[in-house]
Amino acid sequence: MPQQAAGPSQPPSLRELLRSPGYGRLLLVSALVGVPVSLAAFGFVSLEHELQHLVWESLPEHLDYSSPPWWWPLPTLALAGLLLAPIVTRMPGRGGHIPVHGLGGPPTPPIEVPSVVLAALAALPLGAVLGPEAPLMAMGSGLALLTVSSAKRASAPLLAPMLGAAGSTAAIATIFGSPLVAAVMMIEAAGLGGAQLTLLLLPCLLSSGVGALVFTGFGHWTGLSIGALSLPSVPKAGLPDAADFLWGIPLAVVIALVVVAGQTLGHRFAVFTSLRTAVRTVLSAVLVGLCIAGYALVTGRSPEEAALSGQATLGQLSADPHAWSVGALLALVLFKGLGWGVALGSLRGGPIFPAVLLGAALGVVVGGLPGMGTAAGLAAGLAASAAAATKLPVTSTVLATVLLGDQAADSMPLLIVAAVVAFLTATFVHRVAVGPPEGHASPSPTADRTTG
Template sequence: MTAPAEARPSPTLRELLLNRGYLRLLLFSLLLGVPIALACFFFVSLQHSLQHWVWESLPEAAGFDRAPWWWPLPALLLAGLIMAPIVTRMPGSGGHVPVFGLGGPPVGPDALPGVVLAALATLPLGVVLGPEAPLMAVGSGLALLALRTLRAEPEPRAGAVLATAGSTAAISTILGGPVAAAVMVIEAAGLGSAQLVALVLPCLAASAAGALVFTGFGEWTGLSIGALQLPEVPPNVNPDAGDFLWGLPVAVLIAVVVSACRTLGHRTVAWTKQQTAVRTVLCAVAVGGCLTAYALLTDRSPEEAALSGQTMLGKLAADPHAWSVAALVALVACKGLAWGICLGSLRGGPIFPAVLIGAAAAIACSGLPGFGATPALAVGMTAATATVTGLPLTSAVLSVLLTGPDAYNQMPLIVISSVIATLTTQFVQRKAPQAAHA
């Protein structure tokens, strides 16, 4: 037997970062962030405008003060009819199945038309999913398309880095800036130190360029992108012992609720594997039924339970007492069921609706003695995000960015809520492995 060849030592961080090929990759990532951000800006702006037209302008033109209770039924039926041929016939099936998270291999250029069509034609109709997953798919697809157009064929690892940088540039602003997106890359990658830095730097460069483009174009055009943000939060309150006493069990409760919705999503995936087209339409109609049920139970607009929830989250944070506890419970139940069905049958991002579900559940509990609305909001957003992403650090950073000036006071509660929700999620998944991976 011959002796095995001596393993080549891994390059040091200095050697890796000063390599000419890597520096070209870093520069290309920075330049790539600008056109990708431009394309994604108009993509998200168009999606937001269509959403406004379907749920506000069109009902007003029909003579209604707001979308009537039955509005989601034809809207979601149309979404299902559009989605069925995309899922069954177009390359890429319209993107990743959202119940499996934001991960998966980068979306190639051939799958881009299906992703764009699925997002622009169905999300505005009331599908209870966010724009973050399609946005990341567009970013990675455009990055790979740029390589193909330039007839550049980098090694597979470099191509993967560029695709990741494109995704990060696309999602950075809608998550509140490049910091949250970079932390997500760091936590999701799970790489060693040198490889981690090598991946993060192109992503930071691309996302920073993208954030500048998003900010400049937003001010210049006046177009809205519906980013996940809280224009207002409840009055600044330092969390006390009562907030921690109630906040930790509420974090557990939210983790259980969100995990149950994800289990429904896994079961929906299994159910739609056969007769996919027909069952996709049936799932969309069921989502419409959930939204209609919310409107009938609360005598409020079905729009509050539809869509991704960015706008509703801002309204909830600005005036958490405008909803009764019964209305908030109905929102969690109806939107949670609709979201669970969408996770396994339609296309979009899983994070944004989960944040609203967690916030609504926590605000419903804020009437407990000694549990304030501001700490409840922080607990709800953090616990839901940690449960749906499995990334506790990313969840804490995102909640800190959302709470704004009050983040310093809420940070200990945010961090412990992220830890508790992550542990609870793992416990629930261990207790029901078959349901989680069906």
């Protein structure tokens, strides 16, 4: 049979695309952009961590409190709302997109980066129940776009989203503690295949790899804390048995329902703050403070455990899960979950980190039941919550694997099942609770795939 001649509509092969001069320059720029983006990310997370330490440790100690009193979140969150209000109403970019809309979206124009950074520094250290991942990604994409002129971006429509994705990957790799998690997130969020996927992945791998090297080295050199999502110690895990799956599957369903409930609340508050934004942003921040204070009043524990992104609390929970009573863990899920839902629709930050803590807390609760150990419950909770929050089950499994370290190998079957069950549950329930997403074309390869 004679070979059919290539028609003018046949797309170029991967080899032809890789050998094109423009793509070679993109790879070089992506490798180079990882350096300034990682340094900027280092400065951002270090400053955010130092401000957090000042607000939640140094100031209470200066006022002769061994830990923040129960009412501490009320003035701190009120201040966060007051600082955030003019940013989200007057500055270009309005402090970045609302967290409940996810991590994806078009590349951030460089002119909007200052408002993103200021909004994150106004909200996160003062107790907003959100993470730093979304501001980091926006900052990374905006800084990456500074490397090419606006005329060049206009003449090459794919340049901006691909370079923006590379910058976002370099930034997000720093806070997830692994370039692999960031790269897998880009693969799964892109929704592409074949040559297109390879073209997107190579710049992301280069920028995140170089960025992680610079970020880690700079952290060791300065000795500053960067607050990356990590678990210094985790319970020893064994091979999962039938009981682990019998408990793990309904656990994943419950976690997905909790996450979708928080996201649904976030959508309601996004509508609420769309009118009279300044006043309602302050009111929402105060409401987040009330949720955190409620946790401290009910449990008698520090309000810091329910405030902030949850990175520190997650490390404490995994290191010593038996230091928490079932009542305290359920109160954490209730009050932090409510605060997270309000913050998702009104403040600025990332949606993933608090959700992971909520899932871990529920996992430890179920892990104390007969037939399922704490290690298995924690592992399933990490994977299920990340999958429900991001709608990216592969990324969530990799993230849980990185967090569990050498204990992940035995837990891998349970991780995968929990992530898939939570993803399916969250996908179906979210569509019912919020309704189908509005149809719109997004110019970014990662747009709206990691949405809440």
